[in-house]
Amino acid sequence: MSAGKILVVGGGIAGLSTAWGLVRRGFAVELFEQGALPYPKASSYDEHRIIRHAYGDMEGYAYLMPEAFRVWNALWAALGVCHYDAMPAVYLMRGESDWYETTKRSMGRMGVACTDISIDAAMARYPMVNPEGVTRVVQTDGAGMLYPIRILTDMVKLIAGLGVVLHPNSLVESVDLQAGTVRTAAGLTQGDAVVVTAGAWVNRLIPSTTGVAVPSRQAVMFLAPPPALMDAWQAAPVLIDIGPDSGTYTLPPRAGTRLKIGDHQFTRQGDPDEDRTGTDADVERLTAAARRAWLDFDAYTVLERKACFYTVTADERFLVRREGTRGWLGSACSGHGFKLGPLIGEGIAATIAGERDADTLAIWAAGRAG
Incomplete structure (x- = not known):
């Protein structure tokens, strides 16, 4: 498509990245968000998120990560600041799984270090870990933490400065992906294409x-560790617990963030307009998993219990494709969308601009390209 007007619905990482990719290619861009920009209820909005090359049996996403890092580096250059803290990701495995072999293979092919650590050495290095049931410890490079709130805030300023017209607090009532229109309470906006993120x-x-x-x-849950473990946590890498009854990920308190723990078991239920305060029911499973992962977990102070929302497909793959004659869908969520959000947005923008094949976009974004 020759440069025209593109309407982007959604101001999370995918929408902001798509708008950034489009405006750099000469398109006029208008972006609509139902709340403030950045929006505190967006899936993207958080203190910190993991980025990594290790992807287990989802090898297609592992092979997208070098390209994703290149787009992140381009974004840091555009922002004039880097909101990324490189550090290893250490995996505590409780029992055997296919994760190890597929990760070892993909990391080797990409030339990213993936190293076994002796259990004794790991327990000495990470005194917060519950050693019961640990069968293998693996350290991977090419990982670290992103700081989403800072990233989103700076991206809003960046694209506004490049001429993107922003419509915060503008709930989109409907889109017409055949006509290329977006309807809000303010009326109908016409574009040459609509991207729904x-x-x-x-x-x-x-x-x-x-x-x-x-x-x-x-x-x-955001936590304050016991005083005796504060230094150990501040020096810790990203720690991920893999097991049949665990599956937690923990991000250390760095750069003004709090210690955070979550899990990878999707509820696949709920209304995204619900209150985001975590309830007893929300954290019941997570608390049980945390007690298996960390020694004396009940000595930690829970600072905040928070609920967030993702969209999840059955196979945790992204849905990125053409919709109608003038529409595009960018649903890159499923819990691992933030780290790949800028790459997916760049891919959508490049496809609209005719730089890449529209027919293969969905396969590429689903991590099935080869």
Whole structure:
């Protein structure tokens, strides 16, 4: 498509990245967000998120990560600041799984270090770990933490400065992906194409995603560790616990963030407009998993229990594709969308600009390209 006007619905990482990619290619861009920009209820909005090359049996996403890091580096250059803290990701395995062999293979092919650590050495290095049931410890490079709130805030300023017209607090009532229009309370806006990156609200705008991209209420807890472990946690890497009854990920308190723990078991239920305060029911499973992962977990102070929402497909793959004659769907969520959000947004923008094949976009974004 020659440069025209593109309407982007959704101001999370996928929408902001798509708008950035489009405006750099000469398109006029208008971006609509139902709340403030950045929006505190967006799936993207968080203190810190993991980025990594290790992906287990989802090897297609592992092979997208070098390209994703290149786009992140381009973004840091554009922002003039880097909101990324490189550090290893250490995996505590409780029992055997296919994760190890597939990760070892993909990391080797990419030339990214993936190293076994003796259990004794790991327990000495990470005194917060519950050693019961640990069968293998693996350290991977090419990982670290992203700081989403800072990233989103700076991206809003960046794209506004490049000429993107921003419509915060503008709930999109409907989209017409044949006509290329967006309707809000202010009226109808016409574009040459519409890109819907509405996260957990996508079903309301694109009914064909209902039952496919399923909103999923997820809980995380922000913690204060016992004083005796504060130094160990501040020096810790990203720690991920893999086991049949665990599956937690923990991000250390760095750069003004709090210690955070979450898990990878999707609820696949809930309404994204619900209150985001974590309930007892939200954290019941997470608390049980945390007690298995960390010694004396009940000595930690829970600072905040928070619920967030993702959209999750059955196979945790992204839905990125053409919708109608003038529409595009960018549903890159499923819990691992933030780290790949800028790459997916760049891919959508490049496809609209005719730089890449529209027919293969969905395969590429689903991590099935080869």
